Amino acid sequence: MMEVFEKWYRRYLFEEESVLLLVLLAISVALLMTIGDILAPLLAAIVLAYLMEGLSSQLQSHGVPRWLGVTVAYLVFIGIFFGVTLWLLPLAWRQLLGLASEFPAMLDRGKQLLVLLPERYPEIFSVQQMNELVSMAQAEAARGGQMIVTQSLASISGLFTIMVYMILIPMLVFFFLRDRDSILAWLAGFLPENRPLLRRIWAEMNLQFANYARGKVVEIIVVGAASYLAFAWMDLNYAALLALLVGLSVIIPYIGAVIVTLPVVLVAFFQWGFTNEFYTLCVVYLIIQGLDGNVLVPLLFSEAVNLHPVAIILAILFFGGIWGLWGVFFAIPLATLIKAIIYAWPSRDVEQPAPVAPPETTISKE
Incomplete structure (x- = not known):
């Protein structure tokens, strides 16, 4: 068993950089799985800054100075960010609440349609099956409505967290855009030169x-x-x-x-x-x-x-x-x-021992 592991190690981890990459991957996965929720605003800001960097780079490729490209990209981000958080999401949430309040009426209409199925197709649908389906749908609707109300009440306690995110994420995006080169150079300082x-x-x-x-x-x-x-x-x-x-x-x-x-x-x-x-x-x-x-x-x-x-x-x-x-x-x-x-x-081929040549056989001539 140890010999198999040793061959695998010599084939794939023979370079210092391979070991370093494996350690970085393990640390990244461990951090995301353990404190991913805490790092959520940081990760979101990194992703958003990465997206906006594409717009800034496009502007710079057309001769726009970097400071102006970063400014335009950040202003576009601010417009989209606050447009989504202050207009689109509240509008979608209000419509979701309206849909939840109208869902019982939709369910009653659907029940009326389901009742007709056993009459038209008795060989496929039975009255008992339709009643069970309607009862299950009503239970799920009640559970869903309760969940929406619970989330609405819980969102009141999380309002402070949302406000902090709305301030923190734009700030982080701005600094990631402005100081991108210096941050990457600082991170690269922890890695080997070659x-x-x-x-x-x-x-x-x-x-x-x-x-x-x-x-x-x-x-x-x-x-x-x-x-x-x-x-x-x-x-x-x-x-x-x-x-x-x-x-x-x-x-x-x-x-x-x-x-x-x-x-x-x-x-x-x-x-x-x-x-x-x-x-x-x-x-x-x-x-x-x-x-x-x-x-x-x-x-x-x-x-x-x-x-x-x-x-x-x-x-x-x-x-x-x-x-x-x-x-x-x-x-x-x-x-x-x-x-x-x-x-x-x-990877490299593990050196195998040279095959032993078979002993030469001599035929004596008499």
Whole structure:
């Protein structure tokens, strides 16, 4: 057993940099799993500053001075940040409360429709099955309404924390943008001077994270805005809430679009029934999803590393289970990071003992 471990160690950890990379990965995972909640505003500020650095770099590439590029990027961030926190999220929350209050009426209408199923299709549905389904739906609705009320009351105690985050995150983003080079130089001082492996992985992951994170933010904004305009144009109830859900659904490839389709269709059905407005909304929604998957995604992620769909789903399940929404958002870049580390990790063939030549046999001639 020790011989197998020794061969593995000599093959993959023969360089000082390999050991350092392994230690850094272990420390990062341990910190995120133990004090990830405490570091949440810091991590959020790093991600947001990273996104805004792309806009600043684009402005600088067109001849704009760095101080002006940083200022413009920060002002854009401030506008989006406070627009989302002070307008969009409260609006979506009010519509969620309105939907919760209207849900019992929707449930009664759905019950009336379910009662007709055993009469029309007695060989498939029974009255007992429909009654059990309605009872289960009513229990879930009561539990969901209670949870929303509880969260509303709990949010009062967390108001101070939200206010601190609203002050702390913009400050951190500003300093990360302004002092980016000095912070990176300070962090690099703790690493060895000769670090080709870390440089290679950083260069590749910087490109992949930039392409994915910035492209995903643009996709969320475009899909969410297009959905809101379509829903508002058709006068669909809870347009802001549903558009926010549709925009956030692009974070989870393949699964998000399927999950968010259900509330959109249900709200449209209970508002209009099987009418022309309902069918028109379904067609418009399918067009938005089709344009997103066939036009917007290839345009935004043309330089992204291709991963197998099974690898993407496993990464979403694993990192989402560990780090929640942030893990889901960065599941694909983290999977790409693992792939880059595996391909870039140095290895060498373990010297094997030279084979012993068989003894020469001589044939005596008589």
